[in-house]
Amino acid sequence: MIDIIILGTGNVSYHFSEVILKKNDLQLIEICGRKNSIPECFDKSISYSNDISKIQSADIYLICVSDDAIDSVNSQLNINEESIVIHSSGSTEMNCLSKHKKYGVLYPLQTFSLNSQVDFNNIPLIVEASANDELIKIKELSSILSKKVIECNSTQRLSIHISAVFANNFSNHMNVIAEEILEANNVDPNILKPLILETSKKTQYLKSKEAQTGPAKRNDQITIEKHLILLKETKHFDMYKKITEEIIKSNHEL
Ligand SMILES: NC(=O)c1ccc[n+]([C@@H]2O[C@H](COP(=O)([O-])OP(=O)(O)OC[C@H]3O[C@@H](n4cnc5c(N)ncnc54)[C@H](OP(=O)(O)O)[C@@H]3O)[C@@H](O)[C@H]2O)c1
Numbered sequence: 001m002i003d004i005i006i007l008g009t010g011n012v013s014y015h016f017s018e019v020i021l022k023k024n025d026l027q028l029i030e031i032c033g034r035k036n037s038i039p040e041c042f043d044k045s046i047s048y049s050n051d052i053s054k055i056q057s058a059d060i061y062l063i064c065v066s067d068d069a070i071d072s073v074n075s076q077l078n079i080n081e082e083s084i085v086i087h088s089s090g091s092t093e094m095n096c097l098s099k100h101k102k103y104g105v106l107y108p109l110q111t112f113s114l115n116s117q118v119d120f121n122n123i124p125l126i127v128e129a130s131a132n133d134e135l136i137k138i139k140e141l142s143s144i145l146s147k148k149v150i151e152c153n154s155t156q157r158l159s160i161h162i163s164a165v166f167a168n169n170f171s172n173h174m175n176v177i178a179e180e181i182l183e184a185n186n187v188d189p190n191i192l193k194p195l196i197l198e199t200s201k202k203t204q205y206l207k208s209k210e211a212q213t214g215p216a217k218r219n220d221q222i223t224i225e226k227h228l229i230l231l232k233e234t235k236h237f238d239m240y241k242k243i244t245e246e247i248i249k250s251n252h253e254l
Helices: 011-021 067-076 132-145 154-184 189-202 221-231 237-252
Strands: 002-007 026-032 060-063 084-087 102-108 125-129 149-151
Touching: 002 011, 002 132, 011 026, 011 102, 060 067, 060 132, 067 084, 084 132, 102 132, 102 154, 125 132, 125 154, 132 149, 154 189, 221 237
Parallel strands: 002 026, 002 060, 060 084, 084 102, 125 149
Antiparallel strands: 102 125
């Protein structure tokens, strides 16, 4: 049995708590946050505290707070030196936890929102540890949560995080723009949903470059010009032009 305490009450904390509660080999001792009470969406059986100075003991403390709060939460965390402290951030160095004897990282490569369920078993869990004993323990925890556990150093994890920003955050922002363009022209944005689904689905069996279609891929200057004319007075003109140039370069350079 691995005893776990989660710090933070946001998206990642919620999803970790849900999956930990389902596992017989894991015990969620408590969640420690800064709110007076735990948000409604969390399971009612969870013990909650907002006093980090009275935190209980556990094998693993999982810090799931905003990246810029990891240092401050970590500095308030005083625990038994046999316990392991880990954070869940893609871009924060593991060594920021080095005031503890045993520390590491468990970064789940997925996008988490409160109102969208995820299948944890398929999420790549990127792990790193201060020494071998901690690595074994963090891997043990991770392999209970997911069948994909990958060991990386902090620089590799940062590159994974950057690629996730492109693949997920930027592509989602493209969908935000797509919806804005339709709304500005009185078209229901929901008509995009089958296209967004298929765009994502086909990358499961095609390389992303092979999956590319559209006027930029074909270097169809007549269509590109028509689009630019319609976008001329909007804030999306520059981005359309820049990304079109990038796709043309990527597909037509020798
Ligand atoms: N969301 C994702 O898709 C995702 C995926 C992988 C990894 N991560 C990583 O997981 C971690 C948590 O992300 P998240 O999406 O769960 O963030 P989030 O939903 O924004 O939640 C942030 C949590 O940090 C707490 N917090 C913020 N500033 C604090 C401070 N100064 N002192 C104490 N607590 C503070 C917040 O408390 P309040 O609620 O009281 O403000 C909240 O509980 C981050 O390191 C992030 O990089 C996120």
